[in-house]
Structure formats: structure tokens, C-alpha cells
Amino acid sequence: MSRALLTALLLFQILAAAATDTTSTRQPDLIKKGWNLGPIPVVAFDSDLGFEYGAVINFFNYGNGSTYPEYRHSIFMEASRYTKGSGQYRIIYDSKFVLEGIRIMADLQYLPTLAAEFYGFNGSESRYNKQWIRPGNKDYHSELFYKMNKDILRAGLDLQGHFENPKFGWIAGTSFQRYNVGPLKMNKLNAEPSPYDESDVLYNKYVKWGIIKEWEKRGGAHITLKGALIYDTRDNEPNPMRGTWADALIYYVSPNLNEKGKGHAKLALSIRKYFTIVPNDLSFAFRAMTQNTIAGTCPFYMLSQIVTVSPRRSFFEGLGGAYSLRGIMRNRVVADGFALANAEFRYKFWRLHLLRQNFYCAITAFGDVGLITQKTKLDLAKVPISEYNSYFSNTAQRPHYSVGIGGKLVMNQNFVISGDIGKALDNQDGNMGVYIGVNFLF
Structure with a gap:
């Protein structure tokens, strides 16, 4: 974490030394034209994934500048690895100006993860034993006890348009997704030695007990289809000061293309609200969403x-x-249905012009909460009675809370370097998370 924080601090110092424009002596933004290259964060950090190293490049095209700060074309490219064994290789294209009246969003992504998080299902009904993953503890099992292997390959295309009233829109999309999942590749991972059988991790136990079924234990390939209705009155997409964004999404996933059976469908509803408190400077943002298997x-x-x-x-x-409950361990709360809410204050405290680019700095204070609304049905018949209480709890579902603060550096109102620190309020959900990456959460 120290390298990433040092990089951020040095960047802010360089900007401070070069800047001649602050919020109190504000000048109009420079109108951007043609192609512009976003900065390249060489180092990022995620408590769940580790340090990120690689290249992240975002190209924006503003045409003749008449639509600034709205871009005409965006090409986002990333090739990076995390020190805990995962990677991100992706290209994302976004434009409203290829087909008249239609927004095109296309992506190709490969997301390998040598040590993906797996804590079981249904949130608080699955116990988390932190002493099992702490070397030196008398009950130490393995640092990798709550890990599994998961690789995702995705290619997707979405089309988005508007009805006669531009506030109301629609989206239709499809994708191919391939999941390769299974036991850890121990020869590619390092963990502190332990007398405990390190291959006997939680994922393997769930397979042995029949909680994870034979037909799903190694992953599969799927075609997805989605359709959504959208209501959008935001004044700026990356960081709105006012407006509403709401949508209702139906998401269908085919059966595994290599197997017989049925697919499944989900319904996702979300609303995001943005309120101006101090014009141009201070806003309040709120997101609520729910997703259920229907x-x-x-x-x-x-x-x-x-x-x-x-x-x-x-x-x-x-x-x-990083993308849902900051400070709570990634994938800690997993089930067929959930509800999620995020609220944060965003304050733009400093603006400057540097190298013919428009920058502003912002700080945020946030609170996140999630709750299981539809439990996953589990067959626990094969779980040994002597082990049941070590892995499962009969307690009622409870909310999962976290709070935190963050900072943002934004170029030309579109490219966002982000840092957040979140704190889980229950030690069953983890402790603290630090995330340095790109974009506002919502």
C-alpha cells in the first residue's frame, strides 16, 4: 500500500507546484478537441487483490469540441496484474456517434484469478474464521483457505437508445462468457507452511459435501441476453452534480453450452440520485439497487x-x-438475491489547468450497506455434524455495513483516478479495505 499512496502523494505535489488556478480563482475550462490521452496509472492497489502493475490507457475523442465535456468516442485499454494472482486484460469501446441515435458499448475481457475469494453462500449464515488464515495462529489452516481458481472470458455488445423523450431510454445487449473454475493451482501460489492439508480448502469441502454440484463445479460457457429501460437526467456521466439515473434490467443466461439443462434469469433494479449542495463544488450521491433470480x-x-x-x-x-461494499471482503455476501445501497458526499476542493488539461481534486465521505434478500438453497445433508458449527450459522440475515473516505483526481471531467478507504463494521465481514484505481463508484 505504501508505494501506491506515495505515488498519489507525489502526483498531488507535482500538480500543486505547477498549478496557477484554484477554485477561488477559477478560470473557464479549456474546450478539448480531437483525441486526448488519459493518464496511465502505473501502480494501483486493492486490499482484496493486492498491488496492480501494468498499463491503463483511456483515449477520448471530442471532435470539434462542440459536445465537450461529453466525448464522441472512448477507447479504454488495460493490461495489468495483481500481486495476489489475478489479472485484467480488457478493451472497452463506447460511443454515441457511430450509429445515429444509438450508443454502442463493446468489450472484450479476460479476467484470470489464481486465488478468487470464496466464503460460502448467504452472507452471515456462512462463518468466516479469520484465525484459520493467519500464519502463527494456533488454529492456522492456510492463507488460501477461502480461495479458489476462477478465470472469466467475456465478449459483449450493448446498444442503447432513447425514446421520443430523451430522458427515457432502452438498452439491449448480448455477451459470451466462459468461466473456468476449480481447485487452486497450488504450484503457482505461495503460502506459509502448515500441518493442515492445504488442498482441503473451503471450495473443495463444498464439492465433497455436495453443496456445489457436479454439473457446476468446473464452470461453463454461456450466452447472455439483456434488456433494460432507463431514466436518465444526469448533467455529467462520470460525476453528476444533479439528476437521476434509474433502470430496470432483465438478464437471461443460457444453460452451459457444453451441458443440457435450463438457463436462468435475473431482475435487477437500481436508482442513483445526485443532489447539488454547493453549486459546482459539493454534492450528495446515492445509489440503491437490488438483484434477484426470477x-x-x-x-x-x-x-x-x-x-x-x-x-x-x-x-x-x-x-x-471496491465496487459494492468498500471495506467488506470481496464476495463475502453472495446469494441468489441482494439489496445494496451506497451514499456519499463529494466535494471538489481544487481546480487547476496543467499541460493544457483541466483537472480538479475531490474528497468523498461514504457509507455502504448490503443485505441478502433471496437465499441460495443449500443441501447440507452431507456436512458432518462435528464440523457444522465451524462453517455455518443459524443466525438471521443481517445488514452488512461499511463506512469510509476517498479522494479523486479528475482530468477533463471524464478520466478519474480514485482512492477509497473503507472500514467494515462487523469483524465477520473483514476489517479495512484500501482501493486505488479509476472512476467514481457510481
């Missing part, structure tokens, strides 16, 4: 997938982690 059976490896109509993040995993 037909079929969702394979276990897709339960953590959260679907969205956002072009910047078409899907992500949770609940828990």
Missing part, C-alpha cells in the same frame, strides 16, 4: 456476478469489495 437455477460461479447497464462497468463481482 427463473431457473443460477450456477454457483455466477452468483457473485452483479449486472448493470453502466458502460464503464458492465458487470462486477460482490457483494463486498
